[in-house]
Amino acid sequence: MNEKEKDYAIIIPAYNEAGRISTTIAGIRKFNAADIIVVCDGSVDDTADEARSAGASVIELPFNMGYGAALQTGFKYALKKKYQFAVQMDADGQHDPLSIQALIAPILMDEVDIVIGSRFLSEGSYRAPFVRRMGMYFFGFITSILTGRKITDPTSGFQALNKRVMEFYASKAYPIDYPDADVIIMLHRQGFRFKEVPVIMHNAAKPSMHGGIIKPVYYIFKMLLSIFLTLLRKE
Amino acid sequence: MTIQQKVFALIIGAGVFLVILEMVRRRRLAEEYSFLWLATGFGIVVLVLWNDILDWLTHFIGAKTATTTLFIFGFVFLILINLHYSVKITKLTIQVKDLAQKLAIYEKDK
Numbered sequence: 001m002n003e004k005e006k007d008y009a010i011i012i013p014a015y016n017e018a019g020r021i022s023t024t025i026a027g028i029r030k031f032n033a034a035d036i037i038v039v040c041d042g043s044v045d046d047t048a049d050e051a052r053s054a055g056a057s058v059i060e061l062p063f064n065m066g067y068g069a070a071l072q073t074g075f076k077y078a079l080k081k082k083y084q085f086a087v088q089m090d091a092d093g094q095h096d097p098l099s100i101q102a103l104i105a106p107i108l109m110d111e112v113d114i115v116i117g118s119r120f121l122s123e124g125s126y127r128a129p130f131v132r133r134m135g136m137y138f139f140g141f142i143t144s145i146l147t148g149r150k151i152t153d154p155t156s157g158f159q160a161l162n163k164r165v166m167e168f169y170a171s172k173a174y175p176i177d178y179p180d181a182d183v184i185i186m187l188h189r190q191g192f193r194f195k196e197v198p199v200i201m202h203n204a205a206k207p208s209m210h211g212g213i214i215k216p217v218y219y220i221f222k223m224l225l226s227i228f229l230t231l232l233r234k235e
Numbered sequence: 236m237t238i239q240q241k242v243f244a245l246i247i248g249a250g251v252f253l254v255i256l257e258m259v260r261r262r263r264l265a266e267e268y269s270f271l272w273l274a275t276g277f278g279i280v281v282l283v284l285w286n287d288i289l290d291w292l293t294h295f296i297g298a299k300t301a302t303t304t305l306f307i308f309g310f311v312f313l314i315l316i317n318l319h320y321s322v323k324i325t326k327l328t329i330q331v332k333d334l335a336q337k338l339a340i341y342e343k344d345k
Contacts, residue, residue, distance in 0.1 A: 039339075057343070058343070059339045059340060059342075059343045060339055060342065060343075061335055061336070061339045062335050062338060062339065063335065065332055065335060069332050069335075069336070072336065073336040073339055073340065076336055076340060077340050077343065080340065172329070176332065
């Protein structure tokens with residue numbers, strides 16, 4: 001590992017992931033010596049202690065605030081600690097740590113500002129349920145049209161990003177509920193360079209946050225509104 | 236408007252006005268939030284006492300009776316005050332989030 005690779009942190013938002021978080025951290029450690037920051041999002045189980053014993057730095061939010069807010073906390077902390085770039089990944093083992101190297105390579109070469117890991121560009125075991133897959137295609141399609149390039153996986157939370165993008169993510173502009181397709185469009189309009197790389201994703205061990213009826217409907221509403229308003233904003 | 240309606244509206248209007256004033260005096264309600272409510276109480280009293288305005292307004296919006304006018308404006312006001320609260324809640328939510336994040340990061344570094 002060269003010196004430059006030490007300048008980054010792996011940020012993992014976690015909500016009630018006891019029993020999985022240590023496996024995820026150990027998995028990362030097998031291939032990677034980067035600092036691991038777990039943002040424990042008001043978990044009521046042993047997530048924080050488990051992550052600490054597994055060797056991660058743990059930030060504990062006083063109450064549950066949702067994925068986006070937890071992730072943003074990680075970026076704020078990483079900026080404070082002056083990390084040059086960061087990798088964000090899920091706590092539940094869905095994101096394969098083997099793919100981290102592929103994610104950070106374009107950042108290290110300063111080829112782009114943000115790298116999005118796409119499960120659909122690779123041969124991973126990930127299979128989304130039908131409705132979810134339709135949603136991903138739909139938002140992938142919209143995102144592709146609005147950014148003028150092919151986006152295959154707009155909902156991917158497996159990303160590597162440099163300091164400038166971290167600063168953007170730490171700002172008010174970052175949507176804290178379900179940040180995904182709208183963020184890619186925002187990044188594009190802000191002039192950030194981005195690309196997708198193939199990553200391996202597995203099916204999550206626990207039900208996704210998009211389950212139920214109300215959440216998917218709200219998600220679609222929120223995403224369309226957010227994209228529409230992003231296009232209306234001048235800045 | 237019948238006398239009965241007038242008396243009733245006056246009592247309501249004056250009542251709202253006094254209750255709000257008392258709450259602000261006891262610091263149970265911030266001045267900032269009292270303004271809209273005081274304006275309502277005051278508005279009701281003015282409309283009842285100065286009937287011409289109410290009649291003109293009723294004619295202007297095409298309502299049949301003065302009570303309808305009061306009702307509609309009361310309703311619109313309630314919608315506006317709810318919107319005002321939604322805006323406030325949004326702001327408070329962001330502030331609480333920022334505070335919680337700051338606190339968590341601070342505790343981590345302690």
